[in-house]
Amino acid sequence: MTRYTMGKKMDQITPELQSFIKEQKIFFVATAMAEGKVNLSPKGMDTFRVLSPKRVMWLNLTGSGNETATHLKFSNRITVMFCAFEGKPLILRLYGTARVYHNYNKEWSQYASLFPEYAGSRQIIDIEIDLVQSSCGMAVPFMDYQGEREALRVWADKKGNAKINDYWKEKNTESLDGYPSGIFE
Template structure:
């Protein structure tokens, strides 16, 4: 049966650290809900109530737009091996862009990734587990290299051009502030 916690229990920190995949859900006050799969060793648990994850360049930038309008976020992890479990972290998130003062300090928690565009800092206020008995067993084969190859080929200037063209607004036209600080 599911359980609830006010902070991330130590045994869950270990579980999170072993996950190769997690899901991020956000929504603005109106418009579309966003649910994105994430990987690439991009998540760190800083303490029992704080998690950061490094967001790399992608085709959209919904999470940044949503969090700046309505900062609620849910992270979900599923056990694809071993005992079944689904773990959700609920909380309030902040987006840290490459131009923000906190960027360097928070980015130092990660191995550098080309195309890194934001860090999301989640203040966890609820941790929930559920059974996960319907989640299938899956085997981890390895990381996909296409995104890293693409960003390295584009180079830093090419990535900034891509942000200019494709990452400044959400699907619903909400600003992401990827290039210009929020006024």
């Protein structure tokens, strides 16, 4: 079993931590603007990639809001967190700055092939890491992975692109604080 160093600060993802990331079924993303609400979102499915020790990406799928993309439009700060729910305890945080690529950006076509095709794929978030921090996670409970939820995939497949665009217009154009998300710019 791999041993992780707890409570350590690093400037990049080590090979051991990259393996840990690849094994995780869920991660959490936090963003905030200078004022307004802080957003913290759980993410799952096969949507996260480590491109290099200092660069990661994830495919952001349709949700009931669009806080992450909106916040990053105004402040590019981001934190991604992984927790070990099985095996040795570990909390891993990736701190950095991010760019958002929508399907109308040239970068979308460059990076979309890194991920499975999901109906309702909304943005690709590209993160440059400036700090990697591990901490103990000894109070994080053990939890058993039972499988992926299929509800989002089924919902998006059933809706189709035209109705997903309508949903984005209704639910994803502004943040909770009323700022534009940039989804249709």
